[in-house]
Amino acid sequence: MSLIQHLMSNGPSGFGYGSTAEEVTAGLSLAGKCILVTGCNSGLGLEALRVLSLRGARVVGTARTVEKARAACADAGGAAVPLACELSEPASVRACVAAVIEQRIRLDAIICNAGIMALPRLEKGHGFELQFFTNHIGHFILVTGLLPQLTENGRVVMLSSAAHAMAPRAGIEFDNLAGEKSYSAWGAYGQSKLANMLFAGELARRFAGTTKTANAVHPGVISTNLGRHMNPIAVASMALFGPLFLKDAAQGAATGIYAAVHAGAANISGAYFADCNVAKARADAYDAQLAGRLWEVSEKIAAQ
Numbered sequence: 001m002s003l004i005q006h007l008m009s010n011g012p013s014g015f016g017y018g019s020t021a022e023e024v025t026a027g028l029s030l031a032g033k034c035i036l037v038t039g040c041n042s043g044l045g046l047e048a049l050r051v052l053s054l055r056g057a058r059v060v061g062t063a064r065t066v067e068k069a070r071a072a073c074a075d076a077g078g079a080a081v082p083l084a085c086e087l088s089e090p091a092s093v094r095a096c097v098a099a100v101i102e103q104r105i106r107l108d109a110i111i112c113n114a115g116i117m118a119l120p121r122l123e124k125g126h127g128f129e130l131q132f133f134t135n136h137i138g139h140f141i142l143v144t145g146l147l148p149q150l151t152e153n154g155r156v157v158m159l160s161s162a163a164h165a166m167a168p169r170a171g172i173e174f175d176n177l178a179g180e181k182s183y184s185a186w187g188a189y190g191q192s193k194l195a196n197m198l199f200a201g202e203l204a205r206r207f208a209g210t211t212k213t214a215n216a217v218h219p220g221v222i223s224t225n226l227g228r229h230m231n232p233i234a235v236a237s238m239a240l241f242g243p244l245f246l247k248d249a250a251q252g253a254a255t256g257i258y259a260a261v262h263a264g265a266a267n268i269s270g271a272y273f274a275d276c277n278v279a280k281a282r283a284d285a286y287d288a289q290l291a292g293r294l295w296e297v298s299e300k301i302a303a304q
């Protein structure tokens with residue numbers, strides 16, 4: 001199949017590269033459903049908040065500050081609940097978990113969408129490389145804290161990336177989680193996105209025998225604020241040529257939403273989706289031993 005044919009055609013799910021979040025939820029009523037979306041104030045999270053609200057879901061929209069969350073939720077109309085959740089601050093993540101529990105909110109899905117990408121220089125949070133800490137550890141604390149709030153058929157969706165393939169050869173460099181032995185912007189981003197995938201896989205194994213699911217998705221390549229740390233020439237080229245080869249936010253939000261709410265994904269767990277269909281990730285993204293070790297290490301970090 002040529003590239004053009006791939007971009008134009010749909011996969012077994014009935015959706016494909018060009019499908020939008022509105023298309024994957026067309027005809028679906030999400031009334032009575034409650035879905036938490038992290039990073040609801042920008043890019044794919046903002047589009048997810050809009051479309052899920054449009055279909056009648058009550059969205060718990062989290063952002064780094066409650067002001068940002070409030071503004072995004074107000075724009076989405078409906079009954080969205082704004083909460084602060086600064087993923088690089090475990091106290092903020094725990095306060096978010098506590099607020100959900102206190103308000104007795106039961107979650108039909110958690111979409112772990114927020115993220116940072118390719119910080120040019122090593123930055124740290126609580127002694128750990130910041131992309132690993134924000135993208136993985138922050139969501140690890142959030143999701144493990146919210147597991148009791150998941151409904152019987154609850155789904156967890158991790159926004160990973162095809163860039164997981166840029167993770168170090170070792171997968172997760174457990175002896176370099178502070179990034180001080182060596183650091184590369186894309187290697188660290190890739191590691192954090194591989195961690196998102198390993199977390200979804202381990203969660204899926206822990207959900208075995210239940211009707212809960214956990215999956216990871218690659219949303220596509222979309223020009224959003226995520227590129228803020230990229231080289232300005234690359235950003236300018238994306239702005240100029242982007243429309244020719246990038247997805248827009250409506251298409252970018254589709255795969256995560258498909259995995260979170262579509263009936264076609266209800267019985268799929270431990271998978272990696274791209275373009276609204278099950279796809280193939282790097283081999284070690286499915287490594288149960290690596291995922292188990294990451295879970296143990298993450299628990300220790302979260303307990304600090």
Ligand SMILES: NC(=O)c1ccc[n+]([C@@H]2O[C@H](COP(=O)([O-])OP(=O)(O)OC[C@H]3O[C@@H](n4cnc5c(N)ncnc54)[C@H](OP(=O)(O)O)[C@@H]3O)[C@@H](O)[C@H]2O)c1
Nearest residue numbers: 039042043044086087088113114115161221222224225226
């Ligand atoms: N865009 C792409 O091409 C692409 C490709 C593959 C994967 N992804 C993944 O898709 C997800 C969404 O990305 P996007 O393109 O929509 O990016 P975006 O527009 O930059 O949105 C990212 C969101 O994450 C939030 N965030 C960043 N740091 C945070 C922190 N410490 N605590 C809490 N929230 C934080 C941002 O908040 P602020 O606005 O306040 O900073 C924003 O709401 C990310 O996980 C990304 O890795 C994107």
